[in-house]
Amino acid sequence: MHAQTKLAAIALTALAAYVGPVVQAQTLNHLTTIDNTVAAGDAKCPDQPFYLYSGGKKDNYAAPADSVYPRPELAAFVATCPTMSYDPKTSNACQRDSFNLQNTRSVCHAIIEFKTKFTGDVPGNDGFSIGHVDGAGTFQSVAGMSNPYSVTTGVQRFSLDDAGLALLSVQTGVNMDKTPQDSVLDLFAQDDFKVDYFHIWVWYGKNCAETASC
Numbered sequence: 001m002h003a004q005t006k007l008a009a010i011a012l013t014a015l016a017a018y019v020g021p022v023v024q025a026q027t028l029n030h031l032t033t034i035d036n037t038v039a040a041g042d043a044k045c046p047d048q049p050f051y052l053y054s055g056g057k058k059d060n061y062a063a064p065a066d067s068v069y070p071r072p073e074l075a076a077f078v079a080t081c082p083t084m085s086y087d088p089k090t091s092n093a094c095q096r097d098s099f100n101l102q103n104t105r106s107v108c109h110a111i112i113e114f115k116t117k118f119t120g121d122v123p124g125n126d127g128f129s130i131g132h133v134d135g136a137g138t139f140q141s142v143a144g145m146s147n148p149y150s151v152t153t154g155v156q157r158f159s160l161d162d163a164g165l166a167l168l169s170v171q172t173g174v175n176m177d178k179t180p181q182d183s184v185l186d187l188f189a190q191d192d193f194k195v196d197y198f199h200i201w202v203w204y205g206k207n208c209a210e211t212a213s214c
């Protein structure tokens with residue numbers, strides 16, 4: 001093949017390979033890339049071990065699907081949207097999973113990590129949130145983002161900012177008002193992507209009975 005023609009063919013092949021969702025802006029809510037390593041959490045909270053809560057296996061979306069375990073309140077949230085497991089290609093479905101947290105502590109530091117990829121029909125209107133569905137059925141947001149797949153199809157890792165840590169502390173009983181059954185972190189995401197796994201590392205701190213700063 002003539003050299004110039006060959007270059008044009010390579011360019012066309014590259015263009016054809018890049019057929020995916022239009023890149024959408026990702027807006028972070030109480031998330032930051034600062035201090036998003038375990039070493040940073042250990043340094044911020046030197047007297048505390050971390051707890052790692054996990055949903056799904058880190059298996060690059062491999063079959064079989066990895067189970068989700070949403071509690072009833074989360075399963076009922078936007079019940080018209082079908083719940084998806086971790087891993088399968090998904091369109092117009094919702095990711096729901098619940099994690100039982102400690103219930104008499106503040107949060108000193110927290111990191112989330114997940115892997116996701118766009119697989120559905122309409123990009124640009126999707127979201128990924130962690131929080132808590134309260135007794136009235138309202139999702140009390142702690143942190144999250146729009147268009148979770150838009151920056152990379154690889155692993156993403158963030159830490160919670162100070163406001164996010166304060167919101168998570170409320171869910172983990174800093175005010176000494178949470179029962180174990182209600183100290184749960186809910187993950188809710190929708191609706192055109194697949195998720196390989198979700199991890200959250202939490203370093204706990206003191207509660208209002210132990211500190212004068214509450």
Ligand SMILES: [Ca+2]
Pocket residue numbers: 057059061062063064065066087
């Ligand atoms: Ca799997």
Ligand SMILES: [Ca+2]
Pocket residue numbers: 120121122123124125126190191192
């Ligand atoms: Ca969508």
Ligand SMILES: [Ca+2]
Pocket residue numbers: 056057058059060061062066086087195196197
């Ligand atoms: Ca997986």
